[in-house]
Amino acid sequence: MERPRSAALPQAVRDHLGRQLQAAYAGLITTPPPQRLLDLIAQLDGILAGEDSLSAAGFRQSLIEMLPGLRAFAISLTANETRADDLVQETLLKAWAKQEQFVPGTNLKAWLCTILRNQLYTEIRKRKREVEDADGAMAAQMTAPAAQEHGSDLRTVWQHIGRLPALQREALLLVGAQGLTYEAAAEVMGCEVGTVKSRVSRARALLADRLGMVSERALA
Template sequence: MLSGQTPLPDRLTILLDRIDAALAAAGERLATGFRDELIRALPALRTFAMSLCASAARADDLVQETLVRAWANRERFIPGTNFTAWTFTILRNQFYSEMRKARREVEDAESTHAAGLTAAPDQEHVVALGSVMNLIGTLPLPQRQALLLVGAEGFTYEEAAAQLGCQVGTVKSRISRARSFLVASLAQDASSLGFAGL
C-alpha cells in the first residue's frame, strides 16, 4: 500500500500478495511496474465500484475481479495510455456482465427487507448521508457515473468523457441533470434530512 492511502480490505491485500508471489516466481520486472500501476489505481477503482454497487462487499468483489482480469490481460495494455481508464473499463464491463447475470436470477427477499431498515434516531448524520447516497443510487447509471467521476474522483470533463466513451457536452449535460435532481430532491426532503435552509 502506498503511504497516505486508506487501508485495503483483507481480500484485496491477499490478492496483491498472490500477485507478488507470482512475480517472484516468474521473475518479471515489467510485471512489477504493472503491479505498481494496479496499486495506484486501487483507490479510484474502489470509489468507482462503490458508486455502482449497493454494498462495500460487492464493490470489493468487483474490484477484486477487475484486478484479476487486468492482471490476466496485462499484455493488452498499451504503455503510455491511461491505465486508470483502462482498468475502469474492465470494472465497468464486469459490472454490466454481473447486472445481466443478476437479471436472470431471483432477487433475495432478505436483502430487499434489510435495505428498508432505518437507523436509530441518534444517527441523524448517518441517515442524512445514507439518504444522499440513496438519491445518487437512484440516478440513471450514465448520470451517476459522470457525476462520480468528475465530482468524487476529480476527473476533468474531458477525462470523464474519454472514460465513458461519449462527448464532453454529454458529460456536462449528465452532471447538470444529476445535480439538478439531487438539489431538488434534497430541498424537498430538507426537513426529514435535518438540513435547514435548503
C-alpha cells in the same frame, strides 16, 4: 423527464455540492480494502517472484495505488460491499491478464474503471436486471461509512446519489468524485463527451435540488 437546471446553478452552489460529494466519497477511499483483495495482490507478488520484470512490478504497484479508488467506484455503483469486492477482484485479475494492452503514460484509473464497469454490465445482462435504477431501489442501501464525520449528513448525500438515474450517477461520480476529465469519463462510459457533460449537468441539478441547495442564497 427531469429538466436540466445545472446551467442556472450559482457557482457557489456547485462548489458546495462538489465539496459534499468529495466528503461523502472520501470515506470509501480511506476505508482499508478487505483482506481477500490484499491477498490477491500478494499472489501477484508471488507470480512476480518467478519473473524478473520491472515493468510488471511497476504495474502491480500501480494497481495497489488505484485499489482504494477502484473499490470506492464499485461500491458506489453496486451499493453492496461484497458484490463490489467481487467486482474489484475480477477487475484486478482482468487488468493483470491484459496489462500488455495498457499504454504506459495514459490514464490507468480510466482504464481500470472501464474494465470494472464493463464487468458490472456484463453481470447485469446475464442476470437480466435493469441497467437503469429509475425507482431508486438502491437508495435505501446507499450509505456512507459509519466512521465518517457528520455521518448523518453524508448518509443523506449518499441516499440522494443513489436515487439518481444510473448513467447520471456514474457520470457524476467519475467526474466529480474520481476526478476524471469529461474525455476520460466518456471513454469509460463508451459515449460522446457531450453526453457525459449532459449527464453530469443533470445529475448536479437533481442532486442540488433534492438536497435543498438550489434556493440557498446564503452560499453565494
